[in-house]
Amino acid sequence: MAQLRYLNPEDLDPADRDVLVRPVNLYRAMANAPGIARAFLGLANEIRHRSRLDPRLREIAILRIAWLTRSAYEWSHHVKIGRDFGVTDSDVALAMDPATATGAEGAVLRAATGIAEGDGTLPEATLAGLRGHLAEDALTELLLIAALYVGLARFIRAAAIEVEPDYEPELHAFPLPAG
Structure with a gap:
């Protein structure tokens, strides 16, 4: 059982709903800390789409x-x-x-x-x-x-x-x- 609550868009302030761009459990748990979740998503996006590797x-x-x-x-x-x-x-x-x-x-x-x-x-x-x-x-x-x-x-x-x-x-x- 998850140790952090999985949030849904309606659980978040409208300004933070962007952190659930993919409503997977990892992001739903990270949404409890939306600022860090947003920073992580930026890094993940950089890795996935702009990495030189x-x-x-x-x-x-x-x-x-x-x-x-x-x-x-x-x-x-x-x-x-x-x-x-x-x-x-x-x-x-x-x-x-x-x-x-x-x-x-x-x-x-x-x-x-x-x-x-x-x-x-x-x-x-x-x-x-x-x-x-x-x-x-x-x-x-x-x-x-x-x-x-x-x-x-x-x-x-x-x-x-x-x-x-x-x-x-x-x-x-x-x-x-x-x-």
């Missing part, structure tokens, strides 16, 4: 973080969202088990793993691998996006945000391990 690589990184943090909400949403950015079933499988990942995908998955696990420090070899595939702006965005999604996964867990029925099929197609 290849969107498929971005989604693979987010999926790896969702997998490692066991965030059913992030996982289900980004399996579905990732399809719009070219993510395939094979890409989802790599996010689950990146042992065979090579090239840009392998470098991005190693970085996402490093940021999500331990203290977030990345070995120089991981950074060098990224630099072989990404320009400095895209590399910077990857590190920021990965750190943001680790934090978002923790917020989702703390607030016990529930997966909406429209996203549950993704959990059945690609279930997260228990734990």
